[in-house]
Amino acid sequence: MASADWTPWRPLRLAEDVPASTLAEQLDGGQTFRWSREADGTWVGVFGRTLAALRPGPLGLEWRGPKGATETESALRHYLDADGSQARLSEALPWRSDPVLCSARAAFPGLRILRQDPHEALIGFLCSSNKRILQIRVMVAALAEKLGLPLSDGFHALPTWAALAKADDAVLRACSLGYRAAYLRGTAQKLLARPRWAEEFAGMATKDLLDELQSLPGVGPKVAACVALFGFGRLESFPVDTWVVQALAEAYGLRGWKPAQLEQFGKAHFGEAAGLAQQYLFSAARQGALRPAAVTLPSALARPKSRR
DNA sequence: GTCCAGGTAGGAG
DNA sequence: CTCCTACATGGA
Numbered sequence: 593m594a595s596a597d598w599t600p601w602r603p604l605r606l607a608e609d610v611p612a613s614t615l616a617e618q619l620d621g622g623q624t625f626r627w628s629r630e631a632d633g634t635w636v637g638v639f640g641r642t643l644a645a646l647r648p649g650p651l652g653l654e655w656r657g658p659k660g661a662t663e664t665e666s667a668l669r670h671y672l673d674a675d676g677s678q679a680r681l682s683e684a685l686p687w688r689s690d691p692v693l694c695s696a697r698a699a700f701p702g703l704r705i706l707r708q709d710p711h712e713a714l715i716g717f718l719c720s721s722n723k724r725i726l727q728i729r730v731m732v733a734a735l736a737e738k739l740g741l742p743l744s745d746g747f748h749a750l751p752t753w754a755a756l757a758k759a760d761d762a763v764l765r766a767c768s769l770g771y772r773a774a775y776l777r778g779t780a781q782k783l784l785a786r787p788r789w790a791e792e793f794a795g796m797a798t799k800d801l802l803d804e805l806q807s808l809p810g811v812g813p814k815v816a817a818c819v820a821l822f823g824f825g826r827l828e829s830f831p832v833d834t835w836v837v838q839a840l841a842e843a844y845g846l847r848g849w850k851p852a853q854l855e856q857f858g859k860a861h862f863g864e865a866a867g868l869a870q871q872y873l874f875s876a877a878r879q880g881a882l883r884p885a886a887v888t889l890p891s892a893l894a895r896p897k898s899r900r
Numbered sequence: 901g902t903c904c905a906g907g908t909a910g911g912a913g
Numbered sequence: 914c915t916c917c918t919a920c921a922t923g924g925a
Contacts, residue, residue: 622906721907727923728906770921775908812908833906850915874906 597744601647601654604668607676610702612648617875619646623706623822625716625729626736626750638736638750640709642667643743658744671707678704681827681865692843693862693869696876703875705821705868710790713823714805715750717815718775727768734767735776756780775810782808798826813851821867830858830866839877 610618612633619627619635627637634647644657644664653672657664669675682704687694697703719731732750739751739759751759757780764773783789793801798820805816817831832851840846840854849857862869876882 717906720905722905722920723907723922724905724924730923765921768922770923771908771919772921810908814907818906831906835906878906 597659598645599656599659599664601649601656602665603649603651604646604653604655604665604672604674606653606669606672606674608679608702609652610648610672610704614700614702615646615648615653617700617879618703618706620725621875621878622725623871624708624712625719625725625732626712628729636747638743638747639671639706639712640667641741641743641749642671643745643747644668673704673707678827678865678868681868685862685865685869690861692839692882693872696872696882699879699881700872700875703868703871705825705827705871707825708822710793710819710823712750713819714779714808714811715776717818717822718779718810719769719772720815720818721772721775721810721812723772731768731772735769738763738767753780753783757784772810778809779811794824798828801826802829813855817855817867821870827865827867828859828863830855830862830870832858833874835874835877836870839873839882843873843882 615635616629619637620629624637624639626639627635629635632647634645636643636645638644642657642661642664644655644667646668647654655665655668682697685693685697687697715735716728716732719728719735723731735756736748736750739755740748741752742748756776759777761773764776767773769776786792793804796804801820801824802813802816805811805819806813811819814831814833817829820826821829821831832854836858837849837851837854840849840857844857846854846857858870859866873882
């Protein structure tokens with residue numbers, strides 16, 4: 593990457609340091625699909641219209657950005673929860689009485705939910721159904737390159753809904769979206785008529801937010817939960833995907849439970865930051881680091897007879 | 901060739 | 914409401 597026009601590296605001074613392995617999981621573990629690791633271990637990515645680079649340093653995480661982009665540092669600090677509000681939530685999770693969560697949490701110290709743009713989260717997870725994380729990254733990168741606003745050094749922002757709504761079928765097809773192209777197009781057409789959608793959605797109670805998201809084509813319960821969690825900072829949202837199903841079945845003995853039941857369990861067992869707990873379990877399961885010992889559950893959390 | 905992937909939509913029972 | 918399946922595409 594050409595780097596002549598970048599600022600020098602500076603420490604980001606997070607309230608809590610992020611080890612290199614946790615940083616990698618945060619940036620390349622399925623929360624966002626917009627970061628990539630350079631050969632020297634530096635991470636480069638785009639969020640919103642911000643292009644930035646991160647790397648672990650002797651004094652903690654270091655950052656740099658294009659010269660002249662004055663808000664890179666503050667954008668990064670917000671994105672990475674620099675003031676540590678999630679540290680308290682993580683501490684308050686029931687890890688003391690839950691050995692599975694305890695080990696998953698210990699495997700990824702400092703892991704946080706990235707505070708993404710609603711737009712970024714929605715586009716990313718509209719592409720996510722029935723796809724591996726690596727393939728989602730390819731799709732989202734292609735969308736940005738072909739339809740997004742150019743930034744410096746050949747990087748691009750994600751496309752606007754207007755750009756997606758009017759994009760040629762051939763262009764979308766060239767992004768390897770498959771049937772998800774119709775999801776993006778349909779959602780773009782609906783949101784195009786509602787330019788303040790993100791602000792409107794942000795003002796809603798989480799339940800209403802989830803309903804509103806699910807009214808969009810290509811958005812079901814799981815994608816809505818991810819957008820609420822990653823894009824709207826609803827830490828209580830508990831997305832249930834294949835990895836979480838597996839983790840809860842194997843480590844918590846919840847075999848045969850349906851996704852809606854598992855979601856109910858997750859919210860009841862993990863509480864106000866269930867989404868953060870979910871991310872620990874997701875990461876641990878995906879890396880094969882999930883402790884297989886079954887958890888003894890309080891009887892109050894017995895399997896519900898009906899969903900929701 | 902077969903199977904699977906941070907699921908969803910549409911239809912049948 | 915609860916199952917069941919088709920869906921595009923690419924990698925193992």
